[in-house]
Amino acid sequence: MRTFLPLVLALIGCGPLIDREADEAEPLQFFSSSEQGLVTCAERQDTGYRSGAAFAITVVSADGKPAERDTANAYAVMQQAAANDGVSIAVVSGFRTMAEQQHLYGCYINCSCNSCNLAAQPGYSNHQSGHALDLNTSAPGVLNWLSAHGAAFGFSRTVPSEAWHWEWWGGGPGGGPCGSTADHCTSAEAAGCGQYGCGCVDHQCNGIFCPGTGCSAQHAADCGAFGAGCADGACAGGTAPGSGCTAKETLDCGSVGCGCVDHQCNGGVACAGTGCTWRETHDCAAFGVNCVDHQCAGGFGTGNGCTAKETTDCTAQGCGCVDHACSGGNACSGSGSTARNATDCGGLGCHSVDATCSGGSCPGSGCTGKQTTDCAAQGCGCVDEVCRGGWCEGTGCTARQALDCGNVDAGCSMGRCVTQTGTVVATPDAGAPMPAPDDGGLPVLPGDSGPTEVDPNVLPPAPVEAAPTRLELVRGGCSAAPGVWLLGLLLWARRRRAPSGWRGRAGPSRR
Ligand SMILES: [Zn+2]
Known part of the structure; x- marks a missing residue:
């Protein structure tokens, strides 16, 4: 009776069963234990059939049986999950060639072999399309496990009379050993x-x-x-x-x-x-x-430690840019210099102002435009980033300015050389500030090969x-x-x- 059930269902309109085939009685399990749990990914190309039409199919091995690669991947994931539950699933029959299906179909038509069991017409078996696996459902726990969990792995039982016949048409968690990606793609x-x-x-x-x-x-x-x-x-x-x-x-x-x-x-x-x-x-x-x-x-x-946009944005405000923040220039507080600028200029006995060496032993006052403006508002000059001279303490001259004035027998006040009578006799070296030393190379971080x-x-x-x-x-x-x-x-x-x-x-x- 059971072998006719699919046929009856098909005749009364259960269409999918026509394509999903009925096939033979549960095959004998003749795999060796060493083949169980083993999906090998060595591929071979074969000819699959779906609804009678041939197509190229990639076949690997699951439990020693040929199986379509994507189906084998899904199966391997499911098999492992079952093993974790203490259930040992194995493939009994997987992909079939046309010759194999023709043999089984001949047995059915002629009732000459394979116990005369029903077999799908050659070209129409889902063992030929690669989607069907016959599993060892008579083994302890296997059918119960599959009934409870098979769907979660994309496997469904499609032939009511055949508990062992399971098909995979996609779905499940993905993965598997044979060329599938980590992101659920075959x-x-x-x-x-x-x-x-x-x-x-x-x-x-x-x-x-x-x-x-x-x-x-x-x-x-x-x-x-x-x-x-x-x-x-x-x-x-x-x-x-x-x-x-x-x-x-x-x-x-x-x-x-x-x-x-x-x-x-x-x-x-x-x-x-x-x-x-x-x-x-x-x-x-x-x-x-x-x-x-x-x-x-x-x-x-x-480098200044700023992106091009940061630098542009700061410049538009009349400032320089240092380490992702506006600094220096005519409008922003800060020296406008990086720690490296300051260190390099300091080695020359100078300050770093807007990324150039200035003040101290170098030409220039050692002050940014904003620092100079701020000091002037207090009636003072600016020297080495500090208000000096005028209403403030000091002469308002850098060390270099004082030296330059001494060379012409004058004193220095507010950045200018003056005689004892107050006559301006010379201006100290007003040459352009020196660029900060720069070896031009980015530091190479040890052990970092980059992204x-x-x-x-x-x-x-x-x-x-x-x-x-x-x-x-x-x-x-x-x-x-x-x-x-x-x-x-x-x-x-x-x-x-x-x-x-x-x-x-x-x-x-x-x-
Ligand atoms: Zn089957």
């Missing part, structure tokens, strides 16, 4: 998306040159547990090396003059922020250097430092590494080749 899906320059997440194209982060929610959460972001299938940004942006995000932000940090446009010529991830900022700070646009700069390093792709399976160690106080959390590994330039070149070349529609929309984005 290797075939990932390869398909890859042809469009995209990653794959949850069975959809996502990341790299496509919109999206390129990471599943779980993957992002796993990275986030370590304070890292996730981009293009790898922990990146935040506490992890890398910018934390996909290739598309980086291109999109770059097209509007910005860098990209943690999936947001940041830094550069046009965007707010330092242009660095938390890790980049941390790594640079360990050397007393700030971070700007994924590079160490400012502080005790070279690199991280093995998503190897999460970075949890950060031991407290969270940064700055609002713009930006940092990355330091960047003058060749790999970064190579990546940039590749991205540039890729962009040149990409259709114009791929340039993406302009503007800061959060995806």
Whole structure:
């Protein structure tokens, strides 16, 4: 009776059963124990059939039986879950070739073999389409486990009379050993998306040159547990090396003059922020250097420690920019100099003012425009960043100015050489302030190879430092590494080749 049930169901309108086939009685289990639990990913190409039409199918081995690769991946994940519950599932029959199905069908038609069991017409069995697996449901606990949990892994029982016949048509948690990605895509899906320059997440194209982060929610959460972001299938940004942006995000932000940090446009010529991830900022700070646009700069390093936008914005206010803050010039407090400027000029016996050596032993007063203006409002001159002379203490002259005046037998007052009668006889050397010494090279951070792709399976160690106080959390590994330039070149070349529609929309984005 049971062998006719599918036929009856099909005749009364249970359409799907026609395609899902009925097949033979439960096959004998003749696998050896060493084959159990073993999905081997060595691939071979074969010819599959669905609804009579042939197609190329990729076959691997599950429990020693041929099985379509994606089905085998889903099965391996389910099999492991069952094993964790103490249930030992095994494949008894998987993918079948046309010859094998023809043999079984002949047995059924001629009642000459295989116990005359029902078999689907050749070309119409889902053992030929790769979706069906016959499982060892007579083994203890297997059928109960499958009935309770199979659906969660994408497997369903499709032939009511055959408890052993289970099919997978997609779904489940993803993964599996044979070329599937960490983000719930089969290797075939990932390869398909890859042809469009995209990653794959949850069975959809996502990341790299496509919109999206390129990471599943779980993957992002796993990275986030370590304070890292996730981009293009790898922990990146935040506490992890890398910018934390996909290739598309980086291109999109770059097209509007910005860098990209943690999936947001940041830094550069046009965007707010330092242009660095938390890790980049941390790594640079360990050397007393700030971070700007994924590079160490400012502080005790070279450069002013400001992005192009920060510098432009400060300049518009009549100020310089130092370590991401407006400083110096005619309008802002501060010396307008980095710690390195001050150290370098100090080595010459001078102050650093607006990133040039001034005052002390160097030409110039050693004061910014604002400092000079502020002192003048008190009736004083300004010397080495302090109000001096006039109504204030001192002569109002730097050490160099006093020396220069002495060379012409005059005294120095308020930056000018005067005789004892008060006649101005000379002006001390008023040459342009000296540029601060600069070796022109960014510090190379030991052991830091710059942003690199991280093995998503190897999460970075949890950060031991407290969270940064700055609002713009930006940092990355330091960047003058060749790999970064190579990546940039590749991205540039890729962009040149990409259709114009791929340039993406302009503007800061959060995806
Ligand atoms: Zn079957």
